Amino acid sequence: MPTQPPNDRAFDVAVIGAGVVGCAVARRFALAGARVVLMEKGHDILSGASKANSAILHTGFDAPPGSLELELVRAGRQEYLEIKDSLNLPLVTTGAFVCAWNTLEADKLEAIARQARDNGTTDIKLMTGVKARSTMPSLSESLAAALEVPGEHVIDPWSAPLAYLTQAVALGANFLRGCELMAGSFDGTWRLETSAGPIIADTVINTAGLYGDVVDDRLGLGSEFRIKPRKGQFVVLDKAAYRHVPRIILPVPTEITKGIVVCPTAFGNVLVGPTAEEQEDRVRATVETETLEALVNRAAEIVPALAGIPVTAVYAGLRPASEEKAYRVFVRPDRRAITLGGIRSTGLSSALGLARHALKLHADFATGYPPPETVPTIAMPNLAECRERDWQRADHGEIVCHCELVTRREVEATFESAVPPGDFGGLRRRTRAGMGRCQGFYCNARLAEMTKARLATPLAVDPETER
Amino acid sequence: MSAFDTDVLVIGGGPSGVAAAIELRRQGAKRVVLLDREPALGGATRHCSHSPFGMLEFGRVYFGAAYGRKLTLEAEKAGIDIRIGHSVVELADNGSVLVASAHGAERIAAQRVIVTTGAREKPRSARLISGDRPLGVVTTGTLQSYLAFHGLLPFRRPLIVGSELVSLSAVLTCLTHGARPVAMIEPRTHALARAPLTWFPTMMGIPFHRGTDLVDIVGRDRVEAVKIRRGGAVETIACDGVLLTGQFTPESALFLQSPIGVDRASAGPAVDQHGRSYNPLYFAAGNVLRAVETGGWAYREGRSIGRAVADDLQREPDAGAPVPVSFDAPIKLVVPNILRRTSSISTAFREFQLRVLRRVRGRLSLEIDGQQIWQASGTWSPERRILVPIPPKAPDARQVHFRFREEE
Numbered sequence: 095m096p097t098q099p100p101n102d103r104a105f106d107v108a109v110i111g112a113g114v115v116g117c118a119v120a121r122r123f124a125l126a127g128a129r130v131v132l133m134e135k136g137h138d139i140l141s142g143a144s145k146a147n148s149a150i151l152h153t154g155f156d157a158p159p160g161s162l163e164l165e166l167v168r169a170g171r172q173e174y175l176e177i178k179d180s181l182n183l184p185l186v187t188t189g190a191f192v193c194a195w196n197t198l199e200a201d202k203l204e205a206i207a208r209q210a211r212d213n214g215t216t217d218i219k220l221m222t223g224v225k226a227r228s229t230m231p232s233l234s235e236s237l238a239a240a241l242e243v244p245g246e247h248v249i250d251p252w253s254a255p256l257a258y259l260t261q262a263v264a265l266g267a268n269f270l271r272g273c274e275l276m277a278g279s280f281d282g283t284w285r286l287e288t289s290a291g292p293i294i295a296d297t298v299i300n301t302a303g304l305y306g307d308v309v310d311d312r313l314g315l316g317s318e319f320r321i322k323p324r325k326g327q328f329v330v331l332d333k334a335a336y337r338h339v340p341r342i343i344l345p346v347p348t349e350i351t352k353g354i355v356v357c358p359t360a361f362g363n364v365l366v367g368p369t370a371e372e373q374e375d376r377v378r379a380t381v382e383t384e385t386l387e388a389l390v391n392r393a394a395e396i397v398p399a400l401a402g403i404p405v406t407a408v409y410a411g412l413r414p415a416s417e418e419k420a421y422r423v424f425v426r427p428d429r430r431a432i433t434l435g436g437i438r439s440t441g442l443s444s445a446l447g448l449a450r451h452a453l454k455l456h457a458d459f460a461t462g463y464p465p466p467e468t469v470p471t472i473a474m475p476n477l478a479e480c481r482e483r484d485w486q487r488a489d490h491g492e493i494v495c496h497c498e499l500v501t502r503r504e505v506e507a508t509f510e511s512a513v514p515p516g517d518f519g520g521l522r523r524r525t526r527a528g529m530g531r532c533q534g535f536y537c538n539a540r541l542a543e544m545t546k547a548r549l550a551t552p553l554a555v556d557p558e559t560e561r
Numbered sequence: 562m563s564a565f566d567t568d569v570l571v572i573g574g575g576p577s578g579v580a581a582a583i584e585l586r587r588q589g590a591k592r593v594v595l596l597d598r599e600p601a602l603g604g605a606t607r608h609c610s611h612s613p614f615g616m617l618e619f620g621r622v623y624f625g626a627a628y629g630r631k632l633t634l635e636a637e638k639a640g641i642d643i644r645i646g647h648s649v650v651e652l653a654d655n656g657s658v659l660v661a662s663a664h665g666a667e668r669i670a671a672q673r674v675i676v677t678t679g680a681r682e683k684p685r686s687a688r689l690i691s692g693d694r695p696l697g698v699v700t701t702g703t704l705q706s707y708l709a710f711h712g713l714l715p716f717r718r719p720l721i722v723g724s725e726l727v728s729l730s731a732v733l734t735c736l737t738h739g740a741r742p743v744a745m746i747e748p749r750t751h752a753l754a755r756a757p758l759t760w761f762p763t764m765m766g767i768p769f770h771r772g773t774d775l776v777d778i779v780g781r782d783r784v785e786a787v788k789i790r791r792g793g794a795v796e797t798i799a800c801d802g803v804l805l806t807g808q809f810t811p812e813s814a815l816f817l818q819s820p821i822g823v824d825r826a827s828a829g830p831a832v833d834q835h836g837r838s839y840n841p842l843y844f845a846a847g848n849v850l851r852a853v854e855t856g857g858w859a860y861r862e863g864r865s866i867g868r869a870v871a872d873d874l875q876r877e878p879d880a881g882a883p884v885p886v887s888f889d890a891p892i893k894l895v896v897p898n899i900l901r902r903t904s905s906i907s908t909a910f911r912e913f914q915l916r917v918l919r920r921v922r923g924r925l926s927l928e929i930d931g932q933q934i935w936q937a938s939g940t941w942s943p944e945r946r947i948l949v950p951i952p953p954k955a956p957d958a959r960q961v962h963f964r965f966r967e968e969e
Binding site: 405496497554 | 648664690694711782810825
């Protein structure tokens with residue numbers, strides 16, 4: 095007979111997986127007054143699919159009509175626009191061009207425009223290539239036609255989920271890292287066996303992304319879907335590219351993928367990607383020289399001025415695609431379990447919508463909670479170039495990372511924050527340190543010193559033990 | 562009251578920047594401000610703890626931080642306003658520069674600006690190397706910063722990629738600090754550094770594979786192994802780091818992000834025979850012009866360009882239309898990259914500096930307005946400079962071109 099876990103391990107809601115969706119769900123339930131635990135097997139939030147995306151806040155103009163995805167992208171976007179100021183999150187109002195590079199693609203734009211209107215994105219405009227180039231002259235002369243979608247915006251893809259979780263934690267939510275779900279049993283309440291000990295919860299919400307199907311299996315909920323990881327490789331071009339790419343450049347999508355996007359980032363770079371490569375492996379997301387070269391070349395075909403601009407960073411991520419294009423949302427009222435799975439590519443936009451949706455589904459089988467008396471205000475440190483950065487204010491100590499102008503005060507503050515970084519990737523995403531064009535040539539050693547004994551895998555090797 | 566905060570602003574306190582600043586003071590410039598973003602002067606010499614510096618400029622040898630201290634001493638003696646911990650963010654067209662320091666952001670307006678920001682090694686990302694992206698993939702400069710400034714090591718058993726002079730410095734750094742390289746690889750069929758230096762890894766028992774590519778990096782948190790391809794076969798080597806050496810590139814981001822831009826060939830700002838860029842208020846010297854020369858070379862170059870700037874302060878900035886110096890492949894770059902009409906200010910470059918893309922044999926010639934002025938035949942290797950005297954009439958020419966005819 096297993097021993098009963100102590101009271102501080104008993105919760106109303108256990109959220110499994112701290113990607114962008116898990117962070118948003120934790121926030122929504124904490125705002126609703128639930129005692130929440132967010133479990134993450136990695137060392138930090140955004141350790142899986144959510145660390146690599148194109149950072150676009152979508153309108154849903156090209157989502158499948160009538161789909162849950164469309165509904166939740168629109169709801170998520172709406173909520174982001176409402177809360178961004180109070181959380182001090184940026185919005186870069188770039189707008190997008192869907193670009194047709196030949197007559198075949200141009201013929202498809204009409205249908206895309208119709209779909210966009212049906213989807214509620216009505217402020218769109220079809221234009222000739224010449225007209226589009228008059229607003230964005232850096233586009234290649236071979237542009238045949240374009241569809242302007244002014245509502246497609248760019249956000250900071252890491253500060254946003256961090257803000258959601260920070261707010262949840264301020265409301266009393268628990269965030270457990272290195273906490274992998276091993277098994278679960280339900281007898282009116284859930285008993286979850288994890289790598290960090292047992293946890294009791296009334297309700298479980300599976301937001302495990304790339305492991306969504308595995309977590310459902312381990313909870314004994316059956317196999318409603320299978321995750322089929324889809325790899326996307328990206329290159330990030332030097333900040334010198336930014337002035338040539340004032341808008342998001344989307345291709346005419348195919349059945350399988352939205353295609354290669356050329357897109358400004360909130361940090362003043364230009365992103366090119368992703369590829370769409372099916373694979374079995376849920377862990378390894380490698381970059382490949384030939385693919386990266388192809389992305390660099392593709393960018394210069396679309397915006398010729400990008401030719402020769404140095405590559406700042408490369409990365410690859412896995413999207414939790416499944417056998418079906420649709421989001422895989424399952425509710426088991428008798429088991430008090432909700433699965434938010436197969437959120438393959440629009441999760442950043444729809445996360446807040448998914449969280450509201452989960453709360454609504456939850457209300458069908460559970461009673462509500464007493465709402466929190468006050469909602470604490472959270473102001474995230476700003477990393478976006480369009481607004482004031484810490485280096486512009488006095489007494490920040492020193493500039494630690496010169497490429498990205500990261501201050502000592504910022505690095506120290508992030509370790510003192512409610513959700514401090516657990517690994518070097520987490521530090522980079524929270525501060526931008528080491529993310530710039532020299533990729534740590536100048537600052538990596540300094541960061542190794544500053545982060546001693548603070549990260550799961552230290553930057554420097556231990557001088558004693560590995561001799 | 563002058564609208565300028567200083568007569569000359571020098572950005573970067575390595576050998577070329579300090580030399581330029583000292584020379585300006587010697588030539589009578591009243592106010593010279595020298596900025597460096599690091600906590601001390603010296604630039605790249607600060608972390609190169611076993612390379613000798615100073616023979617050419619100071620007549621004796623200094624190592625690492627000692628050279629930086631010597632530069633600081635000389636700069637202080639010369640009456641230069643040294644400001645460390647100052648990182649330049651942006652060059653404005655009018656000679657005003659946006660600076661970040663612990664005080665926040667400020668603008669410094671100068672009559673002339675000299676950019677001496679040096680060079681760095683290309684990181685893994687810009688090399689587009691395949692594989693995972695774990696910890697432990699660093700450049701020589703990063704490794705040496707770990708050791709020189711913090712007494713730390715990023716790995717114990719790295720694979721070394723490259724065979725330039727700096728690669729051998731990397732081997733030495735590893736061996737003297739308890740790291741044991743598993744192998745050294747070079748994609749070319751021969752080493753870039755000269756023998757007998759290239760015998761050194763083998764002498765130390767480190768396998769040196771020429772004609773070998775790094776095809777994969779494996780590792781979840783830290784590097785666990787690499788895959789290399791030698792003669793068609795791929796083999797896996799267990800290691801805990803990858804040390805990327807060489808492939809220096811100018812730290813020219815300030816130009817890249819400004820309307821001045823950079824020369825695609827040299828990756829540094831295009832400069833004329835006085836070290837002057839497309840914007841006549843901005844000059845550049847040292848390794849930001851091209852990668853990569855020794856500290857002594859950079860010092861001498863800084864001094865010459867400092868003298869040219871001192872002359873230029875006495876007159877209106879010259880915005881004369883430049884003539885580009887063009888060249889054939891397999892020439893990689895030519896510095897000075899542009900020429901402007903002869904003027905009264907002193908010439909900083911007496912010679913064109915050329916580099917080739919790969920090992921080549923053939924005939925190199927200089928044509929001015931279609932007429933051959935100079936020629937030489939021989940074999941040239943990448944990463945070694947070729948010097949060609951700048952003919953007196955070249956600055957007034959309409960066309961300056963380096964031709965290369967390859968031979969078997």
